[in-house]
Amino acid sequence: MKHLLSPLDFSVEETEKLLDLAHEIRITPEKYAHCCDGKKIATLFYEPSTRTRLSFEAAMMNMGGNCLGFSEASSSSATKGETVADTIRVVSHYADICAIRHPKEGAPKVAADFSGIPVVNAGDGGHQHPTQTLADLMTIRELRGSLDNFTIGICGDLKFGRTVHSLINALVRYPNVRFILISPRELRITGYVRDDILTDNGIEFEEVEKLEDMIDQLDILYMTRVQKERFFSEDEYLRMKDYYILDNEKLSHAKEDMYILHPLPRVNEIAVEVDSDPRAKYFEQVQNAVFVRQAVILTLLESAKTAASL
Amino acid sequence: MLNIGRLNEGIVLDHIEAGKAMTIYRLLGLGDLDCGVAIIKNAHSNKMGKKDIIKIEGGMDLVDLDALGYIDCNITVDIIRDGVVSEKKDLTLPExxxxxxxxxxxxxxxxxxxxxxxxxxxxxxxxxxxxxxxxxxxx
Known part of the structure; x- marks a missing residue:
């Protein structure tokens, strides 16, 4: 049975197939309106979320399925000390697939170890967020026509930004993708991404501190939020939070066909004035995220069905 | 030269980098064993100048070779039976x-x-x- 814990759980070919399916769902939604009739998704959210949880639930409901779950740890048995392993063993009897978000890194891996149903990582601490990455890939592919031969600037919190780690993990598998990593020194890309994913694979990347210095070279600008919840000290967070703000002045130095993406939520790192620029594509990402999650649910349910028949 | 009694049955961990014996003692949990354990620090070595040695009375199952390989895969592991070296184990980095x-x-x-x-x-x-x-x- 297949789980989705990291973007690498799908090969390049499987990812292409999944993005094709997401695209097909987008253009012919009625064809998929009942393909999950009678199926249930459990959304186990130990950490607050708006987009991701609602997006998973919308994805399942778009296909005729139902949803159950909890939206914060305080309304689950975690407050009574129940382990992730026990929770998933129980939930496996209630639902057909589950999406789990947890503040601790690796929690979805533990869930997958003990689960009787497919597990989707809906974000684990500062580690991975593979379905956001699939939405990012779908958006880039739609905008550029392919996932190769471009320069992407990833800006903001690269240390704790799980969407960043997942995105780099996925993009290094495509040819001629150049990375410009823009962050303050304290929030530079985390060690395993720099060493194991970029350096060891001979991927071209640069680490810089100023967005203004590099914005004219970019084909995609991926902005991220400095995440308050990942800091152990409030002072540290306050010092970092206003480091990068994209406004129309900075954007005036960018290429005419550079696109701006953001996994959302934003705080203040993209000025509201940028929203009306035709290069701002972050709300399209939100829409694509639902189609991608529909495709993930269908693909994993199919894999579970195949595994059960063996 | 310091002499430690010969082992009849047991394991000798030789060519430990000088100063690392206590780390190995802790990581392998040797303090929890009931059998005799001898630690020799800063012994003379032609190859290394100085080295540490650990001698453990008892069977091979007392030592986690994976853990030892992780700590230092250049350590020599000699299995002693009837007072002589009957086998040498090669250490590798465990997966x-x-x-x-x-x-x-x-x-x-x-x-x-x-x-x-x-x-x-x-x-x-x-x-x-x-x-x-x-x-x-x-x-």
Whole structure:
């Protein structure tokens, strides 16, 4: 049975197939309106979320399925000390697939170890967020026509930004993708991404501190939020939070066909004035995220069905 | 020259880098064993100048070779039977370590669920890099 814990759980070919399916769902939604009739998704959210949880639930409901779950740890048995392993063993009897978000890194891996149903990582601490990455890939592919031969600037919190780690993990598998990593020194890309994913694979990347210095070279600008919840000290967070703000002045130095993406939520790192620029594509990402999650649910349910028949 | 009694049955961990014997003693949990354990520090070595040696009375199952390979795969492991070296074990970097070291990442799931094994995988053989199975933090 297949789980989705990291973007690498799908090969390049499987990812292409999944993005094709997401695209097909987008253009012919009625064809998929009942393909999950009678199926249930459990959304186990130990950490607050708006987009991701609602997006998973919308994805399942778009296909005729139902949803159950909890939206914060305080309304689950975690407050009574129940382990992730026990929770998933129980939930496996209630639902057909589950999406789990947890503040601790690796929690979805533990869930997958003990689960009787497919597990989707809906974000684990500062580690991975593979379905956001699939939405990012779908958006880039739609905008550029392919996932190769471009320069992407990833800006903001690269240390704790799980969407960043997942995105780099996925993009290094495509040819001629150049990375410009823009962050303050304290929030530079985390060690395993720099060493194991970029350096060891001979991927071209640069680490810089100023967005203004590099914005004219970019084909995609991926902005991220400095995440308050990942800091152990409030002072540290306050010092970092206003480091990068994209406004129309900075954007005036960018290429005419550079696109701006953001996994959302934003705080203040993209000025509201940028929203009306035709290069701002972050709300399209939100829409694509639902189609991608529909495709993930269908693909994993199919894999579970195949595994059960063996 | 310091003399420690000959082993009749047991294991000798030789060519330990000088000063590392106590680390190995701790990581292998040798303090928990009932059998005799001798630690020789700063012994003369033609090859290394100075070295540490650990002698353990008893069977091979007392030593976790994977853990030892992780600590230092240049250590020599001699199996002693009837007072003579009957076998030499080669150490290699293990692909997987279970409960040898703990994940130090405070954001890792292992930090709040004590029943989970601390598992590390070798991700870069040349650089001897191990990463946590759950959060991918470097050991």
């Amino acid at each position: 997987k370590l279970t409960n040898v070291i703990k994940c130090s990442n405070p954001r890792c799931i292992t930090s709040i669920e004590p029943q989970l094994d601390h598992i590390f995988h070798l991700t870069n053989k040349d650089k001897h890099i191990y990463r946590c199975r759950y959060c991918e933090e470097k050991a």
